[in-house]
Amino acid sequence: MSSLTSTRVRHTDYNDAQEYYMDEGMGDGLPVVPPTEAKVHAMLDYVGMQPSEVIAEEGVRGVNFTAEKVAINAVMAGCKPEYMPVVVAAVQAVSEEPFNFHANSTSTNGVGVLVIVSGDIAKRIGINSGTVAMGHGFRANATIGRAMGLIKINAYGSVPHGMDKSTFGHPGKYSFCFAENDGVIPWEPLRVEKGYADSDSTVTVFAANSPVQVNTQNESAPEDFLSIVADASIVLGERHSEFVLALSPELMNYVRSAGWSKQRIKDFVLERGTRTGRELNEKHRRITLYKGDDLDRRMPVVSSTDEITVVGVGGDAGPFAMLIGAWGDVISITKKIQT
Amino acid sequence: MRVIKPQNPRPQAFVVTHRLAQSNRKVVQNTKVNAMAQQNELVTLDPRGGSTHEDTGIATRPASLDGLVIGLLSNNKPNSELLLSDVAGLVGEQYAIKEIVEANKGSHRVPAPPEMISDLAERCDVVITATAE
Numbered sequence: 144m145s146s147l148t149s150t151r152v153r154h155t156d157y158n159d160a161q162e163y164y165m166d167e168g169m170g171d172g173l174p175v176v177p178p179t180e181a182k183v184h185a186m187l188d189y190v191g192m193q194p195s196e197v198i199a200e201e202g203v204r205g206v207n208f209t210a211e212k213v214a215i216n217a218v219m220a221g222c223k224p225e226y227m228p229v230v231v232a233a234v235q236a237v238s239e240e241p242f243n244f245h246a247n248s249t250s251t252n253g254v255g256v257l258v259i260v261s262g263d264i265a266k267r268i269g270i271n272s273g274t275v276a277m278g279h280g281f282r283a284n285a286t287i288g289r290a291m292g293l294i295k296i297n298a299y300g301s302v303p304h305g306m307d308k309s310t311f312g313h314p315g316k317y318s319f320c321f322a323e324n325d326g327v328i329p330w331e332p333l334r335v336e337k338g339y340a341d342s343d344s345t346v347t348v349f350a351a352n353s354p355v356q357v358n359t360q361n362e363s364a365p366e367d368f369l370s371i372v373a374d375a376s377i378v379l380g381e382r383h384s385e386f387v388l389a390l391s392p393e394l395m396n397y398v399r400s401a402g403w404s405k406q407r408i409k410d411f412v413l414e415r416g417t418r419t420g421r422e423l424n425e426k427h428r429r430i431t432l433y434k435g436d437d438l439d440r441r442m443p444v445v446s447s448t449d450e451i452t453v454v455g456v457g458g459d460a461g462p463f464a465m466l467i468g469a470w471g472d473v474i475s476i477t478k479k480i481q482t
Numbered sequence: 483m484r485v486i487k488p489q490n491p492r493p494q495a496f497v498v499t500h501r502l503a504q505s506n507r508k509v510v511q512n513t514k515v516n517a518m519a520q521q522n523e524l525v526t527l528d529p530r531g532g533s534t535h536e537d538t539g540i541a542t543r544p545a546s547l548d549g550l551v552i553g554l555l556s557n558n559k560p561n562s563e564l565l566l567s568d569v570a571g572l573v574g575e576q577y578a579i580k581e582i583v584e585a586n587k588g589s590h591r592v593p594a595p596p597e598m599i600s601d602l603a604e605r606c607d608v609v610i611t612a613t614a615e
Contacts, residue, residue, distance in 0.1 A: 298531035
């Protein structure tokens with residue numbers, strides 16, 4: 144294997160290394176796993192890549208994501224080598240032109256990289272799709288998501304107060320990764336919807352705003368609880384290119400029992416989650432944005448059902464949905480994980 | 483901590499990378515490697531990447547705008563053209579501008595199309611850009 148070309152830094156001890164990465168702004172504010180040559184080589188060996196191999200080229204800033212830099216950041220995030228194929232696929236995905244990585248890494252909108260994994264690899268490496276799937280407690284979720292955050296900061300240069308101009312940011316910018324729960328979905332999984340084989344494993348990346356949890360307590364008819372979801376989708380506001388609608392296993396049971404398809408859910412939510420042009424004019428600064436016939440026309444949050452991704456995820460108990468808006472002019476990208 | 487010089491010559495991409503990485507952050511001073519490594523010492527790697535784009539620097543500023551063609555490049559934010567128009571008016575009060583060329587890149591979220599950049603570069607002596615909600 145060819146040698147690593149990154150600058151080496153010698154530290155007196157573990158704590159000295161932590162202080163170095165903190166002081167140099169090479170991280171997300173949390174302690175990192177010191178990226179030693181041995182750990183980085185273990186990452187590269189797992190995916191059979193040379194350090195200089197370019198995993199993806201991002202066109203706007205002209206950044207080549209080399210296997211070496213991706214591996215260093217994955218180590219720092221705390222990834223195991225078996226997580227590396229997921230990180231590699233996610234880096235390829237965010238580098239696709241329609242993902243518009245540069246713009247969503249700089250915008251005041253303050254999005255993070257959401258990684259949704261679909262397929263067998265999730266179980267094999269322990270990506271949680273059940274209870275607390277979007278929260279803490281599972282190394283694969285936490286560190287794969289964190290690796291994408293660190294790659295964005297270190298390898299891409301989206302440093303807070305530098306290139307990253309997020310007005311607020313949100314906790315998902317530290318880490319945001321979960322798996323689709325194949326066991327609860329009554330329809331084709333996300334990977335198949337995106338054109339891959341059921342036997343494949345995929346990542347789908349979104350330029351994600353903060354998730355909004357919707358409580359649909361005491362409603363079991365899809366028309367009823369999805370009306371609440373549609374109403375909640377309005378608060379995502381304008382300028383979203385897409386949104387993710389994550390339904391809990393309990394809600395999945397209701398749609399399964401009622402025989403609703405994924406497309407019917409999307410149609411319903413898109414149709415009900417609207418405001419008229421007049422309402423939008425009244426609630427936004429650009430008061431003359433909508434005129435004429437548009438004043439009474441109902442405007443959806445996104446322009447078509449193709450821009451709504453429905454996934455089943457979460458713990459068995461709880462009639463909750465999660466809405467995750469994606470930043471405007473970004474198209475989510477799905478990539479096959481090479482295993 | 484001490485920065486260690488790589489043993490092998492650095493590839494060109496690495497040099498660009500390091501220059502960009504340093505631009506935003508405190509430069510780590512290079513010192514000699516302590517040959518007598520202590521037991522707890524560890525050596526780690528720099529995670530920062532960089533751009534393959536050539537660093538062209540900032541264009542030379544003209545001494546005066548008199549007789550020059552001024553480009554106004556909007557990013558399509560709601561009031562960017564309004565702001566640019568006002569700026570052009572102020573500039574016009576101070577200088578004898580030869581011509582104003584207006585362009586709008588269509589969205590603040592994407593780069594200006596290369597042909598628009600080329601056209602502005604060919605036609606204008608100076609380009610002013612602005613963003614305004």
